Amino acid sequence: MAPAPDYIDDLSRYITASPSSYHAAAEAARILDAAGFTRLDEAQEWTSTVGSRYIVRDGAIIAWVQPAAAGPTTPFRILGAHTDSPGFKLKPRPTIGSHGWLQAGVEVYGGPLLNSWLDRELELAGRLVTRDGREHLVRTGPFLRIPQLAIHLDRDANAGLTLDRQRHTAPVFGVGDRSQADLVGHLAGLAGLRGEDVAGYDVLTADTAAPTRFGIDGDLFAAGRMDNLTSVFAGLTALVATAASVANTADDAAPTPGGAPGAAAHISVLAAFDHEELGSESRSGASGPLLDDVLTRIGATLGASAAHRLQAYASSWCLSADAGHSVHPNYSEKHDGANQPIAGGGPLLKINANQRYATDAHGAALWAATCEAAGVAYQEFVSNNTVPCGSTIGPLTATRLGIRTVDVGVPLLSMHSARELAHTGDLVALASAVTAFFAGATAATSR
Known part of the structure; x- marks a missing residue:
């Protein structure tokens, strides 16, 4: 692991380079390329996946490190995360406006905390597809703003702000005659x-504001899209370290002392899906076939039959890493009375009796062993019974593949805000724990 300040600086650069899921996948690919990973094409035959490989599907990326000693029943260790974040998506015929203002027609994407998007300099970012089928990434830099109505015109605004998603969320980007403006043409021009x-x-x-460290000791960290680029970057960092470790190990297949599996006892996988904020039901989402497609093809290059694959899955693990809630000092009643994770207390083990999180007792044992191996503390998160929690890709992965899954993540404040808040120590600790997970940390009770 890099020292804490270096890790936070690297995370800041990753977030800044990733204003959309498509940029997040592209930037992850750039990092993997620099680390010696090879990109594979899903449309081509995979004759061998030994070494460090990855594929990109739309706004998702899956990368893995396969030791030479891997065989048909070698299990997987998977870090699952997602690249998308709540916000607004550009509609068709997006150039709108009235009363001399130019505005962008947008549709709410996921479940953003709407008021947090007001009065911020926003950018547009994503992909353009040309008539020949080629994809072009584009971003505008500071370009739009959703202006709030002045207090003089709404004296009750501080008593309760209600935003109509159609009428009150269209951002402005200029003044003039909308018949003369062409927002898509502007984006096209930026892409050449x-x-x-x-x-x-x-x-x-x-949001275009730069990630920032602040607070009395500089330990607080604010940025957009921490849900869930913090987990994606932790997985990237850990996988790159794993690739270097496997490459430098003379006998990959040797077990570590005490019988715990060594680097070649499993194939390490980062699965960063898109569309989690929408329910994951897409070709690049966790409810789709993406992960199963990749694991099946890896197994095929190892000569795995369908039965072999089920054997591998039976011994596999998935860490579903997504953000969780730190106790809010101004709203502590929204949290469970006995389980109130604090910022700086370590990454979360997320638990839910109704399987909104996939953690069970075996998963708790694995996470305890993993954090112990990494030398980091962790804390449990469970919801207040009157405040139902959301869900993650964890239950989806467990249901689709039958792989034992445990839900974890960093505690945040202001989740789904345009700008979220974390503690730097938790961010570094998550990356350390994921590195230990890929290295083979295990628990006697996990079998």
């Missing part, structure tokens, strides 16, 4: 294209 060449687009908003 003509507007008429663009046949489709997936473009979303992102």
